[in-house]
Amino acid sequence: MYKRIVGKGHLPYxxxxxxxxxxxxxxxxxxxxxxxxxxxxxxxxSLHGEIGASxxxxxxxxxxxxxxxxxxxxxxxxxxxxxxxxxxxxxxGQVCAFRVQQVSSHLMALSSNSRELxxx
Amino acid sequence: xxxxxxxxxxxxxxVFEKSSFKNEKSKxxxxxxxxxxxxxxxxxxPNCKRIPDILQSSCxxxxxxxxxxxxxxxxxxxxxxxxxxxxGKLRMLSHGGTIDGDDCVAVLPTGHLILxxxxxxxxxxxxxxxxxxxxxxxxxxxxxxxxxxxxxxxPGKKGYNRVKWCFKDRLGLKFNFIATWTPSDxxxxxxxxxxxFTMKGCKCKxxxxxxxxxxxxxxxxxxxxxxxxxxxxxxxxYPDVFEWLGGFSCGIxxxxxxxxxxxxxxxxxxxxxxxxxxxxxxxGYFSCQTVQSxxxxxxxxxxxxxxxxxxxxxxxxxxxxxxxxxxxHGYLNNGDNLYTFIIFxxxxxxxxxxxxxxxxxx
Numbered sequence: 001m002y003k004r005i006v007g008k009g010h011l012p013y014x015x016x017x018x019x020x021x022x023x024x025x026x027x028x029x030x031x032x033x034x035x036x037x038x039x040x041x042x043x044x045x046s047l048h049g050e051i052g053a054s055x056x057x058x059x060x061x062x063x064x065x066x067x068x069x070x071x072x073x074x075x076x077x078x079x080x081x082x083x084x085x086x087x088x089x090x091x092x093g094q095v096c097a098f099r100v101q102q103v104s105s106h107l108m109a110l111s112s113n114s115r116e117l118x119x120x
Numbered sequence: 121x122x123x124x125x126x127x128x129x130x131x132x133x134x135v136f137e138k139s140s141f142k143n144e145k146s147k148x149x150x151x152x153x154x155x156x157x158x159x160x161x162x163x164x165x166p167n168c169k170r171i172p173d174i175l176q177s178s179c180x181x182x183x184x185x186x187x188x189x190x191x192x193x194x195x196x197x198x199x200x201x202x203x204x205x206x207x208g209k210l211r212m213l214s215h216g217g218t219i220d221g222d223d224c225v226a227v228l229p230t231g232h233l234i235l236x237x238x239x240x241x242x243x244x245x246x247x248x249x250x251x252x253x254x255x256x257x258x259x260x261x262x263x264x265x266x267x268x269x270x271x272x273x274x275p276g277k278k279g280y281n282r283v284k285w286c287f288k289d290r291l292g293l294k295f296n297f298i299a300t301w302t303p304s305d306x307x308x309x310x311x312x313x314x315x316x317f318t319m320k321g322c323k324c325k326x327x328x329x330x331x332x333x334x335x336x337x338x339x340x341x342x343x344x345x346x347x348x349x350x351x352x353x354x355x356x357x358y359p360d361v362f363e364w365l366g367g368f369s370c371g372i373x374x375x376x377x378x379x380x381x382x383x384x385x386x387x388x389x390x391x392x393x394x395x396x397x398x399x400x401x402x403x404g405y406f407s408c409q410t411v412q413s414x415x416x417x418x419x420x421x422x423x424x425x426x427x428x429x430x431x432x433x434x435x436x437x438x439x440x441x442x443x444x445x446x447x448x449h450g451y452l453n454n455g456d457n458l459y460t461f462i463i464f465x466x467x468x469x470x471x472x473x474x475x476x477x478x479x480x481x482x
Contacts (some may be wrong), residue, residue, distance in 0.1 A: 005136040047133030058383040061372045104454045105132030106474040114159040114437040119186040119327055
């Protein structure tokens, strides 16, 4: 009746909540979800080459208005994706940066962020 | 292929349990009670068009509050120990600091005061502690554990005087605390604690409970058979269901095609016919008592609401120095400490507990 399973080693995926930010006051370009993914793939390709870019990165959710997304990658690829995102500096000539807001191996954990609790 | 990174620490751990509420040995109540600091409670209710009032009233009626700039010396005052710590379950957690950089303090219902201090503060304070387990090699944080209910912890005794002197004369440490108190005596009001702190001259504010409700139409909800536990012979396994629940909670469209350009996600298991599915998340600070009562009311009304299953997720504070019981907790990439109950109509349950990389899993 009772059963307990403890996962060993790495969990298969890592999930990231990211936001693309432009300079204050700059007019943000309209980016579609497919374009957003292409942009990320380009970023990986420029740092890790063709083989890096062939790795699958899933865009699970994309909020066009806030330029926020939830990505899923296999756990072993996390640091490569993260480094590629860090080095992104411009989108079609406009200065921008990716902010990684939350990283977790549980998708459930991204549904809330206790550091956002604001009492005062 | 690029060289793999060796010996990287897993960024998370997942433990799955299956049992029944009716099982005498089931430890669900202790499990909930041991997770002290609950930030958010969320429920997924398949086949449900509106959130039942009972959930709303238990969450919104939560009596947690923030005490501003409370000197640590007040926490060891005999009045507080005798009137609150010994007569109920007091849970306090410092608010505003991060566990990986700042000092954090927690008061547990067992009467332990846990100070999670940076090296500088630890050395200046002069109380005995031990280095934190995280990060492993670098001793950058120290933990001081004081048992407030110990019979020898009294004014006049050596240990008490030492602690008092350290808190008062060496470092006048002050923190913002979020607090809940569950009295052992039902006739005492939990808000007496707030009154006590106000009388001591501290500013108190209620913690605002935020509510996020959503209703989705035509959702293909996984058809989970609780009697099946042999995941080797099934199309899906327990992590797949947990991923689905997480995706639904984040508002992700889960019906996408695995051949899609954007995402290759798909749920392999069987699904129920399309139906309305409700989701609600309350965030703030909740006592374990509230979680217990929510689970109980869902169990009682399961049949009346005609739910095939229902999930309740409780998320802890990332910056809490402990996760369950007195198990140490830290922050690396994330500070996850959360659990999800999937409750079935026959009173059986699945329990997922998810941890970040800096956590001692029992």
